[in-house]
Amino acid sequence: GAGVSQSPSNKVTEKGKDVELRCDPISGHTALYWYRQSLGQGLEFLIYFQGNSAPDKSGLPSDRFSAERTGGSVSTLTIQRTQQEDSAVYLCASSILLAFTDTQYFGPGTRLTVL
Amino acid sequence: SQQGEEDPQALSIQEGENATMNCSYKTSINNLQWYRQNSGRGLVHLILIRSNEREKHSGRLRVTLDTSKKSSSLLITASRAADTASYFCATDPGANNLFFGTGTRLTVIP
Numbered sequence: 001g002a003g004v005s006q007s008p009s010n011k012v013t014e015k016g017k018d019v020e021l022r023c024d025p026i027s028g029h030t031a032l033y034w035y036r037q038s039l040g041q042g043l044e045f046l047i048y049f050q051g052n053s054a055p056d057k058s059g060l061p062s063d064r065f066s067a068e069r070t071g072g073s074v075s076t077l078t079i080q081r082t083q084q085e086d087s088a089v090y091l092c093a094s095s096i097l098l099a100f101t102d103t104q105y106f107g108p109g110t111r112l113t114v115l
Numbered sequence: 116s117q118q119g120e121e122d123p124q125a126l127s128i129q130e131g132e133n134a135t136m137n138c139s140y141k142t143s144i145n146n147l148q149w150y151r152q153n154s155g156r157g158l159v160h161l162i163l164i165r166s167n168e169r170e171k172h173s174g175r176l177r178v179t180l181d182t183s184k185k186s187s188s189l190l191i192t193a194s195r196a197a198d199t200a201s202y203f204c205a206t207d208p209g210a211n212n213l214f215f216g217t218g219t220r221l222t223v224i225p
Contacts, residue, residue, distance in 0.1 A: 035215075044215075105160070
C-alpha cells in the first residue's frame with residue numbers, strides 16, 4: 001500500500017536561497033508531523049498538523065521556517081534564506097489521529113544540503 | 116532536554132547473538148516507542164509500550180519499560196545481518212509529539 005512520500009529525495013541549494021519540501025501523508029491520516037535529523041543527532045521535532053491547523057509552532061528553529069498543510073493532505077515545509085546549519089534530513093510522518101497511541105508512519109526523508 | 120538517550124551509541128555483534136539497547140528519558144510519558152532506521156531510509160516503527168506495561172514482545176523483539184527508573188530496553192534475539200540499522204527510542208510525554216534519542220547504531224556481522 002502507499003506510504004508517506006516526500007519530495008525531493010535530495011536537494012542541494014546555495015546559501016540564501018529558499019527551498020520547499022513536500023510531504024504526502026497516508027490517505028486518511030489526519031495528523032502530520034515534520035522532523036529533522038542533523039548528522040549525528042537525534043530526531044528533532046519541528047511542527048505537527050491536526051488537519052490543516054498547526055497549534056504549536058514553537059519547534060520551528062527560526063522564523064525562516066514555515067509550514068502549511070492544505071486540504072488536510074499535502075504539507076509543505078518552506079525554508080527561506082537557507083543557511084548551512086539547515087543542512088539535514090527532513091522527515092515527515094503521519095498518523096491516523098493526533099493521539100500518540102497511534103503509530104507514526106515516516107516517509108523516506110528529504111536530504112537538504114546547503115552549500 | 117526531553118530527548119531520550121540511548122546506550123550504547125554503537126554496538127557490533129556476531130550474527131545469532133542477542134543485541135540489547137537501552138533508553139533513558141527524563142519526563143513522565145504516556146508511551147515509549149522504538150524505531151529502526153536503515154541507512155538512507157525512513158524510520159520504521161517497531162513496537163510501542165504503554166506506560167502501564169512492563170514488557171512487550173513482537174517476534175524477535177522484546178521491550179521492557181521501567182517507569183520508576185525512566186528507562187527502557189530493546190532486546191533483539193538471534194540477530195541477523197538484516198538487523199543492521201540505527202535504533203531509536205521515542206517518548207510521548209502526552210503533548211502530541213515525540214521526542215527521539217540519538218540512537219544506537221547496531222552492526223550485525225555475518
